[in-house]
Amino acid sequence: MTKKLKLTAKTANKYDLYELSVQNVDFEVEFISKTFKKYNKSECNSVREDFCASAKISSAWVQNSSNNTAYAIDLDENILQFAKKECLNSLGEDEFNRIKLIKGNSQTKQTPKVDCVSAFNFSYWVFHNRKDLVKYFKNSYKNLKPKGLLMLDAFGGYEAHQELEEKTKYKDFTYCWDQHSFNPITNYITCHIHFEFNDGSVIKKAFEYNWRLWSLPEIKECLTEAGFKSIDIYMQRWDYKNNQETEKFYRMTKCDADPGWIAYIVASKY
Template identity: 25%
Template sequence: MPQQSGVRELDRFDCYEACVQSPAHVAKFLRAVHGNHPRVLREDFCGTAALSRRWLEDAGRLGEAARAVAVDLDPDCVERASRQSPEALRVLRADCRNPHVGDGAAADVVFVGNFSVGYLHTRSELVSYLRHSRERLARVARGDRGGVFVCDTYGGASAFKLGSLTRKHPSRTGEIIHYHWAHEEADALTGMVTNSISFKVERAGEIVQELPRAFVYRWRLWSIAELREAMIEVGFASTEVYTECNVVPGEVPWAVHEPSELKDDWIVLVVGRT
């Protein structure tokens, strides 16, 4: 796999941002689902903080003041995020489960994406984390802006079946990235799964890089019902479920109300409101 002279190799974070994340769609969704000009985003398990950066970029285009706090425990993620962070973005290397991370700063929106709520392996961890998140939002709610907690999860007929999928995505610099998701282990009795993401980089019709198992995840796969019940238990006033984050500007996101609205295999956003 020869590398062209003078051409920078893509790293695993370049590939991840190109293939996995949709910060433009998610940032619009978060503003729309909040519904009352949210200013402060807390992005837990943030990775490279791509969403936080987009949150601030969109606020600038809207002429609104905004801030973001992005938290992750992975030193490589934090180093990458810090290199790209604007002044209004605070990047912290810390355990998101620690209630004191970020000095208890209030937020209008707390977001946990890319199935990272699965890093909370036990129900006690989940409930504790949601309670601290609601308390952050409640500080803002007392200022009459309200607050929302949003996380994503997946499920359906194939949730605990082993398998893989491959698709291609363009990079920002013109390469084609071959994305490979593998469902390596799954235990329906415990809810634990192991998933991995691998990449191959194609340039001018030739594979020039391979990044096998660039990301490996050991997650608890929480169901929609488990997440909603835990949110209500810690004091969220209501919960909602959404299957689509691509929101048309000016429109209100459409929540799911019937199980028939879910596909056989689904990805959803679960929202808790203070």
């Protein structure tokens, strides 16, 4: 993002704003690396980033170690072109050569087997029925090495079932998460991201998601059906000292009925 330019709906790039407000790439790269080491007592080197969009995780992953490689997969040719431009700008030649940007459907695309398949920011919720979700999980299973881990995230809590808008103010813009509609009969949820700027201009519906709101037990059942052997859920605790959620996620089997929670899911092949 050009720092000197005043940010407005005309000058801003929505993918840059998405990265600043939604993604937590460094956290996720560390989560992948530390979790794999904890489960396998060995390094995670190869990652497949499904639904990669601008491929920020893959990009940070190859920067994290010269042994690391990444396959980044998305259906959308335009976003992959953007991802390539970003990678060329931010990576050295050797790092760039260790990423493969692939146009394809994450549900069916085959890649060489990897240590970790990741699908973050709820992208796999594009699968609206059990058959499609299991098909995606089976494909992830197939693309993992014998000690491989599939890492996902999920959100929930009673606020996830509400139509609401949540605004977060950043220095040059406001991020607006719009849970636009929710149908309790199907659990289909349509969400938008809008960006508002200090000059009053707005990028309305910068992103739109038509998801099914999957519950953790449903996801666990589908992962088991796809062949995964153990499935762990990681959640935040309440930090009473600072009166906020902990940054760290802990493996849990029971948690409070929070109004809104985020979880990481780790499914292993063995």
